[in-house]
Structures are given as structure tokens and as C-alpha cells.
Amino acid sequence: MNKQITLTVNGAQHKMEVEPRTLLVHLIRETLNLTGTHIGCDTTTCGACTILMDGKSVKSCTILAVQANGKSIITIEGVSTEGAMNPLQEGFKENHGLHCGFCTPGMIMRATELLADNPNPTEEEIRWGISGNLCRCTGYNNIVKAILYASAKMRGVPTASTEPEFV
Amino acid sequence: MIAASFEYDAPSTLEDAIGLLRQYGDGAKILSGGHSLLPMMKFRFASPERLIDINGIPGLSYVKEEGGLLKIGALTREAEIEHSELLKKKFPIFGDVTKLIADPQVRNRGTIGGNLAHGDSANDHPAVMLALRATVIATGSGGQRSIPIDDFFTGIFTTALDHAEILTEIQIPIPPKGTGSTYHKLERKVGDYATAGVAVQLTINDKSICTAIGIGLTNVNPTPLRAERSEKWLLNKQLTDENIAAAAKMASEDCSPSEDLRGSEEYKRAMVAVLMKRMIKKAIERANN
Numbered sequence: 001m002n003k004q005i006t007l008t009v010n011g012a013q014h015k016m017e018v019e020p021r022t023l024l025v026h027l028i029r030e031t032l033n034l035t036g037t038h039i040g041c042d043t044t045t046c047g048a049c050t051i052l053m054d055g056k057s058v059k060s061c062t063i064l065a066v067q068a069n070g071k072s073i074i075t076i077e078g079v080s081t082e083g084a085m086n087p088l089q090e091g092f093k094e095n096h097g098l099h100c101g102f103c104t105p106g107m108i109m110r111a112t113e114l115l116a117d118n119p120n121p122t123e124e125e126i127r128w129g130i131s132g133n134l135c136r137c138t139g140y141n142n143i144v145k146a147i148l149y150a151s152a153k154m155r156g157v158p159t160a161s162t163e164p165e166f167v
Numbered sequence: 168m169i170a171a172s173f174e175y176d177a178p179s180t181l182e183d184a185i186g187l188l189r190q191y192g193d194g195a196k197i198l199s200g201g202h203s204l205l206p207m208m209k210f211r212f213a214s215p216e217r218l219i220d221i222n223g224i225p226g227l228s229y230v231k232e233e234g235g236l237l238k239i240g241a242l243t244r245e246a247e248i249e250h251s252e253l254l255k256k257k258f259p260i261f262g263d264v265t266k267l268i269a270d271p272q273v274r275n276r277g278t279i280g281g282n283l284a285h286g287d288s289a290n291d292h293p294a295v296m297l298a299l300r301a302t303v304i305a306t307g308s309g310g311q312r313s314i315p316i317d318d319f320f321t322g323i324f325t326t327a328l329d330h331a332e333i334l335t336e337i338q339i340p341i342p343p344k345g346t347g348s349t350y351h352k353l354e355r356k357v358g359d360y361a362t363a364g365v366a367v368q369l370t371i372n373d374k375s376i377c378t379a380i381g382i383g384l385t386n387v388n389p390t391p392l393r394a395e396r397s398e399k400w401l402l403n404k405q406l407t408d409e410n411i412a413a414a415a416k417m418a419s420e421d422c423s424p425s426e427d428l429r430g431s432e433e434y435k436r437a438m439v440a441v442l443m444k445r446m447i448k449k450a451i452e453r454a455n456n
């Protein structure tokens with residue numbers, strides 16, 4: 001039997017009916033047409049579908065849409081304000097944090113919670129913190145730099161773009 | 168991947184949840200963190216007719232000390248256990264184990280109760296609970312009952328919980344001074360299930376004699392395994408290298424690992440011995456601090 005749910009996505013409230021087996025990622029991508037959240041592995045491994053649910057980074061391929069009833073969801077589409085990049089998006093741009101870009105939305109959503117919990121992480125804490133997000137281009141060094149850049153920027157520390165590092 | 172169709176309920180009280188379990192019998196499954204159950208349903212290894220989501224039931228998420236016991240609510244998320252100041256101070260083994268469970272996003276959802284109630288010997292908390300000699304509290308329509316952890320894991324993906332009972336709390340005796348505990352698993356990559364894992368809690372007195380010991384093994388047996396012969400061997404002895412090596416050998420003989428992608432049976436037995444020696448030594452270090 002379908003269930004009536006109400007949820008907030010990127011600040012906008014939605015009321016809809018969902019089948020219990022609908023995954024949250026499918027509701028986000030197919031019903032709300034927010035296709036920035038990606039489906040990579042569909043098995044809770046790759047982290048491409050990471051979103052924030054009530055501020056916590058979670059893998060939306062492993063949560064039912066009905067479980068988001070009453071929750072506040074932020075997707076990659078909801079991180080910038082008025083078209084201006086937020087510090088993480090800017091960090092990824094300035095530090096070549098994306099190659100093909102497929103993992104980027106998940107990386108940014110995960111890093112959003114990481115920096116909220118720990119505004120000044122070490123490189124090791126960042127690597128540990130993004131251990132649930134896979135980059136098939138293996139661009140991790142630049143992704144870590146991008147997060148360090150965002151951390152510095154958010155703390156008001158001078159930032160510098162770096163040369164890309166391809167290993 | 169889409170799971171087979173099911174009905175969904177999100178009761179707001181424990182009584183309602185138990186009532187639904189009684190009403191729908193074996194066809195109903197509890198949905199806690201969902202990070203074991205939902206993947207199984209997506210692969211259609213599991214097709215419950217009804218999910219009873221307990222995430223909206225208040226009062227099942229806490230870590231507290233009470234009456235000589237550490238009490239952890241079953242709905243406490245792995246991330247909350249990982250960052251609990253009380254556990255960091257008194258039970259560093261929880262820091263060891265939680266940071267090895269899957270990854271940060273999964274730990275934001277996964278719960279300690281679900282990790283145990285799933286009854287999977289590849290999960291990490293069961294071995295820790297064996298080492299800490301935990302008691303599981305199950306709540307059913309007749310009230311609560313206590314299940315010692317040694318009676319809890321009855322078979323593959325099977326526990327002593329009745330179908331109309333919900334695991335609500337885990338209780339762990341607060342150990343005396345001179346106690347150290349630790350856990351580690353060998354994994355191929357971050358977030359993998361254990362190739363082998365060993366949990367140890369031991370107490371040593373001022374004469375360096377081991378006065379209490381618990382050892383649990385992960386993923387080297389059809390059910391989570393207590394290394395009973397190793398425990399008996401070390402109890403009331405000095406923890407010399409020879410005694411530790413003998414205990415480690417016993418555990419490697421007593422477990423029943425099966426060959427899979429993570430390694431051969433022989434390799435896993437060897438890793439049980441290696442990990443056990445390391446964990447006992449690390450627990451001794453912690454006991455001495």
C-alpha cells in the first residue's frame with residue numbers, strides 16, 4: 001500500500017505518495033528530477049548517491065523514500081546559493097578535484113558533513129572521512145586538496161589553488 | 168535494484184511495534200539501520216512481506232552507565248558509538264570496532280542492535296560482545312528478558328530472539344581496574360567484512376596474573392565464536408609470550424573458517440593466531456595504563 005510522505009528537499013517542501021519499496025535515490029532523481037545525485041554501484045559501496053538527511057551524510061540507495069518522511073534532505077543542487085559556488089565546490093574547481101565528475105556530488109555531500117563535524121581536519125582525517133566514497137579516476141590526492149582548500153576558506157585562512165596532481 | 172513489494176509500518180511506540188510483529192508473524196521484519204536488510208532485499212535474498220520501521224520509536228538510543236553496567240540502546244547508531252565520550256574513556260574497544268565497520272555514511276545509519284540481531288558472524292559487534300560478556304535485552308509482549316550473549320547466536324543469521332521480540336538494549340558489566348580491551352580485523356579494503364577479526368578483554372592483577380579474559384572471533388565460524396579453550400588456557404596464568412602463542416594456536420584450531428574471496432581456510436586460521444597475539448598484547452598495554 002502506498003504511503004503519504006512529506007519531506008523537505010533543498011528547502012522546498014514536497015508532499016507525495018510513494019510505494020514503500022521506492023528508494024530515496026529514485027525519488028530524488030526520478031520524481032523530483034534532481035539528477036545531480038548519482039547512482040554508481042547501487043550496493044552502498046561507492047558513495048555517489050550520498051546526500052544529507054537531517055544534516056547526516058547517508059547513502060540514498062540504501063534508504064527507503066518512506067524513511068525520509070518528515071526529514072530535511074540536501075542534495076548537491078542545494079549546496080550553492082544564488083548560483084555562487086560554496087567553498088567545497090570552489091575547492092574542487094580550484095584544485096582539479098574532479099576528473100570525470102561522477103563521484104563529485106557524493107564527495108561534496110560527504111565532505112559537507114565532515115567539515116561541519118571537524119572544521120579543521122588533517123589530511124589523514126579527510127582520507128578516513130571519505131573512505132565511503134570511491135573515485136574511479138583515482139583522483140583522491142586532488143580531492144583531499146579540494147577539501148583542505150574548503151576547510152581553509154571556511155575558517156578564513158588564505159587559500160591558494162594548486163597545480164593538478166596526476167598520479 | 169528494487170526490492171520485492173512489501174507493506175510498511177512506522178509505529179511510534181515499542182508496544183505498537185511488538186503488536187505488529189505478533190499480528191504479522193514471520194512475514195514481518197524489523198527495519199532498524201537497514202544497511203544489512205535493505206541490500207539483501209534489493210538483491211532479493213530477502214523478501215519480507217512487511218517492514219516494521221522502529222526508527223521513529225523514542226528512547227532506544229543512548230549510551231549510559233547505570234548500576235555497574237554499561238547500557239547501550241539498540242537503536243544507537245554506529246557513529247554515535249564511535250564518537251561517545253563515555254565509551255572513548257572507558258571502553259576504547261568500541262572506538263576500535265566502530266571505525267572498522269563499513270564507512271562513515273553507513274555508520275550514520277547502522278545500529279548496534281541491528282548489527283547483533285542480524286545474526287551474521289561477519290559482523291563485528293558480535294565478537295566484541297562475546298569478549299565483553301554482554302547481555303542482550305529482548306522486549307516482547309510479556310515484557311523484557313535477558314539473554315546472555317553466549318546463548319544469543321543460535322545459527323547462521325539466526326538468534327535467540329522470538330519473532331515477536333525486539334532487541335532493545337545491550338548491557339555490559341563494567342570491568343575492574345587493570346582491565347584492557349581491544350578489537351581488530353584484517354580487511355582487504357576499508358569497509359570490507361573481516362577476513363578474520365579478534366576481540367579481547369582481559370584483567371590482570373598486581374602479580375601479572377590474568378584474572379579474567381574474554382575472546383571473540385569474527386567471520387571464521389558459521390556463528391560468532393568464543394575462543395573458549397584459549398580463554399581457559401590463559402585464565403589464572405601469567406600472560407607470557409609462550410602462553411599467548413599457545414592460546415592463539417588453540418583458537419586457530421578451534422574456529423571453522425571457510426575458503427572464499429578473502430582467503431583460504433589455512434590462511435584465515437593463521438590470521439586468527441596472528442591477530443589474537445597482537446590483540447592480547449595490546450589489551451595488556453591498555454590494562455597497564
